[in-house]
Amino acid sequence: CEDYLDINVDPNNPPTSTPELTLPAGQGELAYVLGNQFQFMGNFFAQHWTQAGAANQYCDLELYQITSSDYDARVWGELYAGALNDFLFVSQQAAEEGDLGAQAIGEIMQVYTMQVITDAWGDVPYTASLAGLENANPEYQPQEEIYDGLIDQLNTALALIDEGGSTDIGASDLVYGGDLDLWRRFANTLKLRIYLRQAYVRPEVAQSGIQEMYASGAQFLQMGETGDVEFADQTQNRNPFYQTQVVFRGGVDVVASNTALNYLQETGDPRIDQFYAPAQTGPNAGSFVGVDQGVECTPERTGNQSNTVSKPGPAVASPATAVPFISAAESYFLQAEAVARGWTGAAGGDASELYAQGIRASFDYLGEDVSQVDQLLQQEAVAYPTGGSVEEQVEQIITQKWLSFNGVQGFEAWTEVRRTGYPSFIEPSAASTLGTDLIPKRLVYPNTEAIRNQNYPGLVEISVPVWWDVKD
Amino acid sequence: QxxxxxxxxxxxxxxxxxxxxxxxxxxxxxxxxxxxxxxxxxxxxxxxxxxxxxxxxxxxxxxxxxxxxxxxxxxxxxxAEQLQEVVVTALGREEEERTLGYATQQVGSEQITQGRERSVANALQGKVAGVNIQSQGGGPGSSTRVVIRGAKSISQSNQALFVIDGIPVDNSSSGTGDNLNAGVDVGNRANDINPDDIESINILKGPAAAALYGARAANGVIMITTKSGKGATKKAEITYLTSYTVEDILRYPELQNRYGQGFFGEPDLLENTSWGPIFTGEVLPWGQIIDNQQRVKPYVALEDNIKEFFDYGYNWTNTVSLSGAAENATYYASYSNTQQEGVVPTTEYSRNSLAIKGTTKLVNKFNSTVSMTYTKSGGDFALTGQGNSVFNQIIQTPRDIPVRELEDLDNPFNDEAGFYSPYTINPYWSLRNQTYENDVDRLFGNITLGYDIMEGLNVTYRIGTDFYTDRRKQFMAIRNVEGQNASNNDNGMYSERQIYYREINSDLIVSYNRDLSEVLTLDVLLGNNINQRENDDLTATADALANNEFRSLSNIIGTPLTTSFRDKRRLVGVYGSAKVGFRNFLWLEVTGRNDWSSTLPIGDNSFFYPSVNVAFDAAEAFGLAENTPINFAKFRANYANVGNDALPYSTRSVFVSGNISDGFAGTDLNFPFAGLPGFEVSNVIGNANLAPENTSSWEVGADMRFFNERLRLDAAYYNSKSTDQIINVPLSFATGFGSAFLNAATIRNEGIELLVGGVPIETNDFSWDISVNFTKNENMVEDVAGDNEISLGGLSSAALVISEGRPYGTFLAEDYLRDPQGRIVVNASTGRPRLSTEQTYQGSIQPDWQGGLVNTFRYKGLRMSIVFDTRQGGKLYSRTRGTQRFAGTAPETLFNDRQPYIIPNSVVQVGTSDEYVENTTPLTNTNLYEYWGNLPEGTNIIDASFTKLREVSVSYRLPASLVERTFFGNIEVGLSGRNLILWTPDENTYIDPEVNSFGNGNLQGYEFSSYPSTRSWGANLRVTF
Missing domain, CATH: 2.60.40.1120 (Carboxypeptidase-like, regulatory domain)
Incomplete structure (x- = not known):
């Protein structure tokens, strides 16, 4: 009888897994969130994209009316219970198997994911998280503590690689195919990002951390070394922005924001035809034309069809468009900022050259001819303000960095706008329901937390900055 | 004497x-x-x-x-009308009704078939107490939910167990999984039962009645006994029955007829909303300019443009049956065909069933029964829900658009490119090019062999099976046009799904009965049950087609996405009952059952549950029948415990193939990813310590009859408590998981059932029989682990949840922000209401009470039956209301004739203070749409009360004197009507509140652009040879 009844083994799902099987699931989930919900949100808030006139699907993003159910189970849930928990499994299981390289990759991906979470929501569960039923009500932790913890975690991961760790993970690593040298540079670049995020709130911590990195000869991601997840032109394997906006919604919602489009046109930037597509019909057919941020969600709306203006272009809205975690361009812009702030010592190189490399890396990633960059750098609005104040230099770096994020790294674009206040020409959406000078400063905690977590800290409004966001 | x-x-x-x-x-x-x-x-x-x-x-x-x-x-x-004395109880036993210590209610074949309803479950509506029977929509082949004495389980089925001739059969309903977008109600499997084959239905209401069936019977049992030829004469009898009913929509939403197509008060020929100018009667162009031509029409309201979209549907049923009896044998065979065509063009359903049943009593003390039914059913369904479903589109259509003129898809003004609006698609195109069909082949039946070992001692073995395949095909055509409608371009989609289900049920039963003395009788029963159920489900979906020419997985682009799922569960049970009768007026029965289930942790998978019931016939005991008008007075009481196992595979954690979704259809990232497999840590924590669920209940009742049975009364009070409910308890995602299986909820159901009947008039030629049933069930979730709220589903902005201290299925929805005085707080600059930061509870789906009234009149060969059915209280989310507000077709959008106005009694918050001042910002023409289109979802939750004239039937049996001269044995003609009139509270100008979009599962109370319900009427003829 016992044998007859011993059949409760799930034939559909395996009881165990390996780092090779679980790492790609975690990376895919993270790329999906960054390439979908956070791509929409980030590119709207950072004003690369705006709502088309003849629809209103994303007006909430223009009105800055983000509710507690907007980024709940499918974003907060996938980041914690999807990506983060999968990466935790990868590092734990790899440690058990003695695959130190895979363990390091798992740790680095955890840090990356955790930074996205805390940058979006501020104080969140960190050390108390991922304990299953052992801690069903994870405590929230100050963002400052989380940032310190992330550095420690990265140091642990880097030590694993530096100690000669190797990995068998191979092609199951969607980002670098198991290349630990690239992962080391990715981790260093991520560490630089984490320090620079604190540049205004804890400059002394940022400075000493960065100095230490340069003193120990840290290497960062270089041209062609963007860490990204490529999508595939197969059923439910496609770029999520493409699947959702271009296919499912028929491309009716998202069009070029004049904020970004004007800057591209003013500077004669050839990347315009990668970021955007010319209007298909109407009086402007064949040319690049945008919409003022948010205006189509106000009574002044024109109601024009999306195809009478520019939509996201081939480099950002194609079936196989990759979602970068950290791009080579971002790496150079981060280094340029570190140098401009004088936090690198002589090892840091030249800020204006790193800045130019950032733009070249962006061209390279988009498939544009890199040789055009020198000409672009002649433009007044693009030229590096060598000799300008630190803040002027930072403004220039962040403005071009922001542009390089167009359509692919929306979340980081918005986050850097929050941190630095650049580009300075960003004005709130015409449809804003916040105060006149405000763009959203965070996401509100998800509804499931209010209901399921007894340590839920209560509502924090979208207008309240996170810890590192101290600059006007 | x-x-x-x-x-x-x-x-x-x-x-x-x-x-x-x-x-x-x-x-x-x-x-x-x-x-x-x-x-x-x-x-x-x-x-x-x-x-x-x-x-x-x-x-x-x-x-x-x-x-x-x-x-x-x-x-x-x-x-069949009269309460019968011998009823079929658990395991198919025939018992004298008066000896039962629990409530049952029997419905005869005439009552089931008089309305000529295709669905057995629907045919019971309004006729039984304690049972909530909700037909989910008016589509051909749509499903029905049957819940007896309230919902008890959160994660498992709450529907009554369907048992045919002693063997449980499947009544599941698997929809499309995503009912928000392009959902389909594909019906429930009880639809495969042909009502004409049914001899009688006995409803075992409480757990006590059903304890012998074990776990699945905690929700009560619908015991169906099919025709067997018993009672037939020795000669063969052939019966032919034909019925034809016509149907149309029961409830159309009310519409405004003052403003037409447009937006912001201005005309807009692309719009699918009615926010345009007031009607003028002018002849104006409409639609696109095609080849320099444009159609014109008067700018007037078309009051019936929505009605005209729908057709008359019909249902034509033909059944021929053959039955007979010989000295020691009976037989019955039937063939039945049902063809149903829906009120929505292209929708249809058909069912063909072939049934045979035979019994023999052999000389060597053996008796045997064999019964088998083969059914082939299936239909073409219309997609429901948001997006481009026809129901969603048709409700939005501007009040001046002539819907019927859109029908000719060859007309260049109506095709994909020429259709007037880019915001929607032509509903006729959608019906023809976005299809969903299924095809079910099913066989169920059993073989029973009994042997009388000696007088009073019998051993019976019965083995039954039920299996089916359900093959489904979904198709969405490629759309590829240029111009304004390019936004609806689509690569097409094709999907095939195959569902296989099989159940095997084996019972070995030993029964013994004898008179212990002059005054004591004894019935003992011991049995063993083995049950196995398995599912196998395979789906292949392609999201790009090569062309629209044919519908096959070979006609696709790329690799189809394939998923498969299977499960299997087994249960072994041992049960027994002993019933002692004393002096033919007092009966005491105890039962016990022990189950071993494969779905519980191995080693801890055994659970036992007992029941006891008492029946006392006071009329008999005190000889009341002789001296008083009381003919019969039975009192009954029982206590029962029923255990239940878990869902398969809940006892351990697993890894699942990677999938992440943003909620839009077909936009998931699904592994394998570019050929690479990926398995994520499941978000559900399995539990190796699960214990069985338990429902304990007690019940008291009385069954009394007076004045030579001219007055009947049956009353019951019950109270049941379901504990250790296995639920998927939601966890903070920050734990790394979304939920865990735990024994973690308690639900109580308490209620009364009343059945009062009488025969006010009875003469030789004329009689009037009236019967009223009343049910009040109070449902309360008494405990949920960790004060959690468990979502049953629905919308994130209007979810149906389980919450401690509230009834099962309470709405948690967006609400207005209100000041401490309850006034609506508006945005100072727009004058539009602000939303409360937290969702609020806005009533439950549970009705306060429900009831039915059945009147039957007979005059000679003429019989007439009228059934009313009512349900009072409870709430419903109506997407039609939301859509009509958004689209400006609802009469309420005419408030203040669409001139600027300040929301009455509204206030503005001063800064972020606790101070509120009177609002002075009016809503204007330019934001009226935004006001009506963005009201909190909670405002779409409406009173679900209704009363229906459920059934009217008239039949006439031709006098024997006439029939004798023909070769017919009997001729009967009839008229029938169902759901003829619907009454609802004033606030519901939208829909029939019985409609539910999410099928017959636990998620009820959502009308989400559903297939509307229908009324039907028709004629029938029955002849015997």
């Missing part, structure tokens, strides 16, 4: 044929006999007794005073 001997012959009233096996009982005594093969009997009537009672299944009981007679011949009339 002294003892004497009486003899006589019992015959069938209609045919005059003798009836064997009729119980003949001397009233008030234990003296009884049965009639022989020729219908004859002889009985010794003791002194001081003066009444003989004749009882036979399916016939009305007859009582005769003996007086000085020595011969009493009786003709019994077939009468």
């Amino acid at each position: 002294g003892a004497r001997t009486v003899s006589g012959r019992v015959t069938d009233q209609e045919t005059g044929q003798p009836l064997p096996g009729v119980a003949v009982i001397v009233r008030g005594t234990t003296v009884g006999t049965t009639t022989g093969a020729n219908g004859e009997y002889t009985i010794n009537v003791p002194a001081n007794s003066n009444t003989l009672v004749f009882r036979f299944l399916g016939y009305a009981e007859v009582q005769r005073a003996v007086g000085n007679a020595s011969t009493i011949d009786v003709a019994l009339g077939f009468d």
Whole structure:
């Protein structure tokens, strides 16, 4: 009888897994969130994209009316219970198997994911998280503590690689195919990002951390070394922005924001035809034309069809468009900022050259001819303000960095706008329901937390900055 | 008067044929006999007794005073209407109803088939107490939910178990998984049962009644007994039945007829909303300019443009059956065909069933029954829900658009490129090019073999099976046009799904009964049950087609996405019951069952549950029948415990193939990813320590009859508590998981059921039988682990949840922000309401009470039955309301004739303070749409009360004198109507509140652009040869 009844083994799902099987699931989930919900949100808030006139699907993003159910189970849930928990499994299981390289990759991906979470929501569960039923009500932790913890975690991961760790993970690593040298540079670049995020709130911590990195000869991601997840032109394997906006919604919602489009046109930037597509019909057919941020969600709306203006272009809205975690361009812009702030010592190189490399890396990633960059750098609005104040230099770096994020790294674009206040020409959406000078400063905690977590800290409004966001 | 001997012959009233096996009982005594093969009997009537009672299944009981007679011949009339004395209880046993200590209600075949309803479940509506029967929509082949005495389980089914001839059969309903977008109600499997094959249905309401069936019967049982040929005459009888009913929509939403197509008060020929200018009657162009031409029409409201979209549907059923009986054998065979065409063009359903059943009583003490039914069913369904479903589109259509003129898809103004609006698609195009069809082949049946070892001792073995395949095909055509409608371009989609289900059920039953003494009787039963259920489900979906020419997985681009799922569960049970009767007026029964289930942790998978019930017939005990108008007075009480196991595979954590979704259809990232497999840590924590669920209940009731059974009363009070409910308890995602299986909820159901019936008038030619049923069930979730709120589903902005201290299925929805005085707080700059930061509870789906009224009139061969059905209280989310507000077609959007106005009694918050001042910002023409289109979702939750004229039927049996001259045995003609009139509260101008979009599962209370319900009427003819 016992044998007859011993059949409760799930034939559909395996009881165990390996780092090779679980790492790609975690990376895919993270790329999906960054390439979908956070791509929409980030590119709207950072004003690369705006709502088309003849629809209103994303007006909430223009009105800055983000509710507690907007980024709940499918974003907060996938980041914690999807990506983060999968990466935790990868590092734990790899440690058990003695695959130190895979363990390091798992740790680095955890840090990356955790930074996205805390940058979006501020104080969140960190050390108390991922304990299953052992801690069903994870405590929230100050963002400052989380940032310190992330550095420690990265140091642990880097030590694993530096100690000669190797990995068998191979092609199951969607980002670098198991290349630990690239992962080391990715981790260093991520560490630089984490320090620079604190540049205004804890400059002394940022400075000493960065100095230490340069003193120990840290290497960062270089041209062609963007860490990204490529999508595939197969059923439910496609770029999520493409699947959702271009296919499912028929491309009716998202069009070029004049904020970004004007800057591209003013500077004669050839990347315009990668970021955007010319209007298909109407009086402007064949040319690049945008919409003022948010205006189509106000009574002044024109109601024009999306195809009478520019939509996201081939480099950002194609079936196989990759979602970068950290791009080579971002790496150079981060280094340029570190140098401009004088936090690198002589090892840091030249800020204006790193800045130019950032733009070249962006061209390279988009498939544009890199040789055009020198000409672009002649433009007044693009030229590096060598000799300008630190803040002027930072403004220039962040403005071009922001542009390089167009359509692919929306979340980081918005986050850097929050941190630095650049580009300075960003004005709130015409449809804003916040105060006149405000763009959203965070996401509100998800509804499931209010209901399921007894340590839920209560509502924090979208207008309240996170810890590192101290600059006007 | 002294003892004497009486003899006589019992015959069938209609045919005059003798009836064997009729119980003949001397009233008030234990003296009884049965009639022989020729219908004859002889009985010794003791002194001081003066009444003989004749009882036979399916016939009305007859009582005769003996007086000085020595011969009493009786003709019994077939009468399903009357409460029958012998009922079929758990395991298919036939028991005398008065000996049962629990509530049952029997419905005869005439009541089931009089309305000519295709669905067995629907046919019971309004006729039984304690049972909530909700038909989910008006689509051909749509599903019905049957819940007895309230919902008890959160993660498992709450529907009654369907049992046919003693064997449980599947009644699941698997929809499309995503009912928000392009959902389909594909029906429930009880739809495969042909109502014409049913002899009677007995409803076992409480756990006590069903304890012997074990786990699945905690929700009560619908015991169906099919026709067997029993009671038929020796000659073969052929019955032919045909019925034709016509149907149309029961409830159209009310519409405004003042403003037409447009936006912001201005005309806009692309719009699919009615926010345009006031109607002028001018002849104006409409739609696109195609080849320099444009259509024109008067700018006036078309009051019936929505109505005109719908057709008349029909349902044509033909059944032919053959039955007969020989000395020791009976047989029944039937073929039935049902063709249904829906009110929405292109929708249809058909069912063909072939049933055979035979019984024999062999000389060597064996008896056997074989029954088998093959059904082939399936249909073409319309997609429901948001997006481009026809129901969503048709409700939005501007008040001046002539819908019927859109029908010709070859017309360049109507095709994909030429259709007037880019915001929607032509509903006729959608119906023809976005299809969903299924095809079910099903076989169920059983073989029963019994052996009488000795007098009173019988052993019976029964094995039954139920299996089906359900093959489904979904198709969405490629759309590829240029111009304004390019935004609806689509690569097409094709999907095939195959569902296979099989259940095997084996019972070995030993029964023993004997009279222990003059005054004591004993019935003992011991049994073993083995049950296995398995599912196998395979789906392949392609999201790009090569062309629109044919519908096949070979006609796609790229690799189809394939998923498969299977599960299997087994249960072994041992059960027993003992029933002791005392002096024919007191019965005590105890039962017990122990189950071992494969879905519980191995080693801890055994659970036992007992029940006890008592029945006391006071009329018999105190001889009330002799001296008072009380003919019958039974009191009953019971206590029962029923265990339940878990869903398969809940006992351990697993890894699942990677999938992440943003909620839009077909936009997931699904592994394998570019050929690479990926398995993520499942978000559900398995539990190796799961314990079985338990429902314990008690019940008291009375069944009384007065004035020669002219007045009947049956009342019951029950109270059940379901504990250790296995639920998927939601966890903070920050734990790394979304939920865990835990024994973690308690739900109580408490209620009363009343059934009052009477025969106010009864003469030789005329009778009026009236019966009222009333049910009040109070449902309360008494405990949920960690004060969690468990979502049953729905919308994130209007979810249906389980929450401690509230009824099962309470709405948690967006609400207005209100000041401490309850006034609506608006945005100072727009004058539009602000949303509360937290969602609020806005009522539950549970009705306060429900009831039915059944009137039956007979005059000679004429019979008329009228059934009313009502449900009062409870809430419903109506997407139609939301859509009509958004689209400006609802009459309420005419408020203040669409001139600027300030929301009455609204206030503005001063800064972020607690101070509120009167609002002075009016809503204007330019944001009226935004006001109506963005009201909190909670405002779409409406009162779900209704009353329906559920059924009217008239039948006429031609007098025997006429029929005799033909070769027919019997001719009956009839008229039937169902759901003819609907009454609802004033606030519901939208829909029939019975409609539910999410199928017949636990997620109820959502009308989400559903297939509207229908009313039907028609005629039927029954002849026998």
